[in-house]
Amino acid sequence: MNRFFGRTLLSATLLTAPLSVPAFAETQINALFMAQAAYSEADVRAMTEAFTKANPDIKVNLEFVPYEGLHDKTVLAQGAGNAYDVVLFDVIWPAEFAANNVLVDISSKITADMKSGVLPGAWTTVKYDSKFYGMPWILDTKYLYYNKEILSKAGIANPPKTWEELAADAKIIKDKGILATPIAWSWAQAEAAICDYTTLVSAFGGDFLKDGKPAFQTGGGLDALKYMVDTYKSGVTNPNSKEFLEEDVRKVFENGDAAFALNWTYMYNMANDPKDSKVAGKVGVVPAPGVAGKSEASAVNGSMGLGVTTASKHQDEAWKYIVYMTSQQTQNAYAKLSLPIWASSYADPAVTKGQEELIAAAKVGLAAMYPRPTTPKYQEISVALQQAIQEALLGQSSPEDALKTAADNSGL
């Protein structure tokens, strides 16, 4: 062996030596989360640090991707053979993940305390075909946010209780010249548009599927799209909504450029933060409205859960980590941007303090949560509906024709 080679080998050995002797971490698990506001990356890292402190024999490697990449990343990693152990999944994926054997059925690990302590609506997030594929974690729905100052300027005493009232209030604000386009939505060609649409479908008493066949092209499903198109054409909806995602809606609302906005829980405390928001202290939040004779309030189930992948080699450790992350103690400590899944938390002053209005809205909204279609072909329905919504908004086809085409293209 020549000297150069010997030295290289020696230094390589020295370099790798510390890596091969881990102090405590005997098991490593990889977890995939989403980069967003609630829970934030910093929050997830802090929670995980607390977990590893209590369990020094487990090391958790965290990875964060935007929501738009979460589904595909999960599936690709699984397909490529280097799957994550723990994945965050959206309420719309369990059917597909169960059909394709991505997530482990953990029904037997759910304890009686968990079953009785967690809100019934939260369980629908992780359940498919009466099996449990994880623990609910982010309990979320879209609420109606309103700018209190703008409403009082327009002489509107109370936030609207029905969608019809909301359109009428918005027209008053527009006619008085306070705001040209008072309502902000997230109608970009993305899942965000389906969440707004689902909220309206639930208000108008519609159905996505009946006996496994598309049913959104008639009745409440059609009324919901017609409502969207009407408010868009009459100019009370901000026309830029058709390229907005939730974060764009938040910026417009925080800038005082929207009287009404539909958005998730996280916007409440962010819009009330004077550091970033011009409307801090003027933020009102109520459950999304209903439709006279059909519903009192409306809501989309936008919750997410944590699950163990079938490819994981450390399923017990992964489950232990999930139990910690979803525990009442952890969730109560981080309740400012995302509300807990535990029923009794809503009576805990540590959780409710400073966000009483949001908690009041959550009690109604979370109970009214309406699911998006539960089917392994969800992605195809969603893409078809996104196209239908945009075509109808742009006037490329009527709401009837657009939804009919979507039903034909849905793959069901």
Place this chain on the structure above:
Amino acid sequence: MSGTWITTRAWLLMLPLLIVMVAVIGWPLADTVQLSFTDAKLVGTSGSYVGFDNYLRLVSGNAFGRTLFTTTFFAVVVVTTEMVFGVLAALLLNQQFYGRTLLRALLILPWALPTVVNATLWRLIYNPEYGALNAALTQIGILDAYRSWLGEPGTALTALIVADCWKNFPLVAMIALAALQAVPRDVIAASYVDGASAFSRFRFVTLPYLAGPLMVALVLRTIEAFKVFDIIWVMTRGGPANSTRTMSILVYQEAFSFQRAGSGASLALIVTLIITVLAVAYGTVVKKVAGSAT
């Protein structure tokens, strides 16, 4: 030494590389071809043989034709614009003037930016509520009010084309600039003496030297433009109403969002085929140009 032995030795010397190439390019390609005739899912089933079903279903579907047209339109406009602006920029930067070195360094900047960064940047510029483009156009009086650029089918594709051109014309400019340095000065000087106009000098003296390198740029850019994905995915995700959906986005949707690996593979192969045809066509032209230049 006999000719056969030289040929044999050449093949022997190339053999290791050929084996590597077959392993790296040939095997995945063959695998994809095989996959394209199955109904395999991304995870779960490896699928069973379905013949040409995937191809027939995709080509007869309503998304294919429209997407192919969008992609072709995007590629043609983007490449043409980049070639024109690239050559113009190169001609300018080939002149003697104060600050030329700085400008030449700045030229490479857009091209050096990661595409995702570039896309995010342009998304901010086009923002319908607070974007710089809206601010600029309303302040100089061209627009009455702020408008949506990426939310309207009429402007979204154009907006993407501008963003892509801004990023990629420097590549063409760099190649052209390098070629310009190689134009012999005495030929230029001779054309001056002969009294050729500026246009004639460019057309008959400079352009023949540029043609070869520009062909290379043309091939590279056409192939890249045809398979464009990231800039569109970040800026519009194919919207509004699928007006900016390109072939690569369709492949992604089919293979990864819908998890139909089989038909995703067949769609990817169709795109590969189109690009191969383009590359071969260009190759023939390049050979001709190179032949006429010498």
